[in-house]
Amino acid sequence: MKFLAGLILGLLVVPLGVYLYFSSGSAPVATTDSDMPFEHMLAHKALAARITKDMPKTVPIQPTEANLLAGADLYKQHCAVCHGLPLTPKSAIAAGIYPHPPLLLEGKGVTDDEPGESYWKIFNGIRLSGMPGFSKSLSETQMWQVALLVANADKLPPSAKTALVTPAGVTVPTTLPSPSPVPPPPPFPSPSTPK
Ligand code: HEC
Known part of the structure; x- marks a missing residue:
């Protein structure tokens, strides 16, 4: 009887404690809050198990x-x-995200992960982190190309390294385009007189 009462109490106390922890505003929800107990361990275990x-x-x-x-x-x-x-200071966006996005082109990055593992993360994203999923916006080939890029970040050919340090959208023109003539502004409409 005592055992049963203890069991029932135990079954109630734990969920109640967890509920109070979340409902009382103690759980970390701001990017600058410290970790929740076991947050890293549980999140990484869950992610690793799913990816495997x-x-x-x-x-x-x-x-x-x-x-x-x-x-x-x-x-x-x-x-x-x-x-x-490479050679570029961290963006304001990157500085404010928690968990912090790792630098993928510095040190070993994710060069020690299978490309398939990075592909999974690029395809699906990582829930409750800033990492977006790209399955709706990139093709499978594109996701593999960028997965191979990060998997090979420590042994890229010079052409890819140069491409990375050239600002996006900049193609070095061989001849300067001639400026297109600016059309004159349309005549200013005369204000209609209110009746
Ligand atoms: C808006 C910010 C953001 C963008 C854009 C973004 N990521 Fe991420 N990414 C993150 C964050 C934050 C993490 C860390 C998640 C975590 O620790 O759980 C992450 C994690 C990863 C990881 C796992 C790193 C590790 O150490 O295991 C890979 C690989 C990755 N991102 C690749 C990419 C690729 C490739 C792109 C572009 C196609 C991309 N990410 C775009 C924020 C971003």
Whole structure:
């Protein structure tokens, strides 16, 4: 009888404690708050378990120079704002995100992860973190190209390295375009007289 009462009390106390923790405003919700107890451990365990189950085990494209160059271009457009570029200070956006986006082109980045693991993260994103999923905006080939770029960040061909440090959208023109003539402004409409 005592055991049963203890069991029921135990079953109630834990969920109640968890509920109070969240409902009383103690749980960390701001990006600058400190970690919740076990947050890192639980989040990483959950993510790692899901990825091991789900990630593609074979890579459908090769890390050729063309694919890495395409990956570099995609990275500049879609990833650099959070994950950084060589020789460029961290953006204001990256500085304010929690969990912090790791620098993927510095140190070992994710060069020790399987490309399939990064592909999974690029495809799906990482929930409750700033990491967006790109399955709705990039093609599978594009996601593989950028996954191969980050997997090979420590051994990129010079062309891809140059592409990464050239600002996005800048193509160095061989001849300067002649300025197009500016059309004269339309005549100012005369105010209609109210009746
Ligand atoms: C808005 C910011 C943002 C953008 C844009 C973004 N990411 Fe992320 N990314 C994050 C954050 C934050 C994390 C860390 C998540 C965590 O720790 O749980 C992350 C994690 C990752 C990881 C896992 C890193 C690790 O150490 O395991 C990879 C790989 C990654 N991003 C690749 C990319 C690629 C490739 C792109 C562009 C196609 C991209 N991300 C765009 C914010 C971003």
